[in-house]
Amino acid sequence: MTASDVLPATPRLGEPAPDFEAETTQGILRLEDFQGSWLVLFSHPADFTPVCASELVAFAGVRGKLKSLGCELLGLSVDSVFSHIAWVRSLEDKFGVTIDFPLIADVTGEMARRYGMRMSAESPNEPVRMTYVIDDRQVVRAFMAYPMTTGRDVGEIVRLVTALQTTDAHGVATPAGWKPGEPVLAPPPRTQAMAAERATAVGAAGPDWYYRTKETS
Template structure:
């Protein structure tokens, strides 16, 4: 018996294109050109863990928008289910879902992004999150099990870190936050390593130096 083949998108490659029905009408990847996009899937509407995540994304939507980033949800539910669930969240929790949600009944988008994983479910998307840059390039992706909710603040942190790395050509250390020192790219030659100590950085060793932006 042949096992199901699961495909996964690749970092620093073009994100899979899509043309999908959503709660805000048809959306395509091209619609988000020039902006960052956080595309995230959830297993099902009207479930408690997913509800907490949607509340988390919705209450931070303005923070994402301030970073030129749009939000786009997805599950293998109908548009009517999405609308009813969003209305339920607003009625029960006082939080309005302002971003679109893809109704991926055909599982076309979910399969393209590796959201369907047979080890978890053949008919529901796992908790997958993708950060796509303004050029449509996939820059980060994280998969969570169905039983555990995501940290929305971590996606804000990663987005800020990616934007900082792009702007300043630097790397960021563990749990980097805006205002923290950044990591200078290590020297590429022995000659550059010899002079790294005298280049004005916060020097620890030839391969590890930081600076303040």
């Protein structure tokens, strides 16, 4: 194995997102172009393939919801920009959807390597189905990887963005399966005094001192 065969580590939670400048279906875009907005960056293995087509159609369906959260969408594969354009036109014609978010033409695979999107056990050349949530400070807040055979649940991605924004806005955590409008969790107490206060607080909701729920409205 040569040094060029070694793939970089996946960017870690809480770290700055790796910088990029890339050709897309909407012109040259850079990470800095998304400063002040949240960003869902996702990779797909290849244009004109069935699982990838189902995902782009699904992402188009939640595009409006993400925009209402101040979140942009950006796709990536190693196909050329000409292939992307032809595929988008085909999806719009055959599925009746508008793909109005850009797709990166990462023909050298450099950006996929930088973001840890290539996993040789899945494919030596194509990226896996990687998704990054990058916040408005351009910090990596979440990531997930799916194999090439399994399409993502884009509703979960919307839920994830909403949960992260709720955490930022209210200083809380969200329980398993949380949905907007449901109670959130108070941060766990970090001292004995805080635990005692939680245990005796008037009107505190939850089964025990370490598990207290609250409303965000």
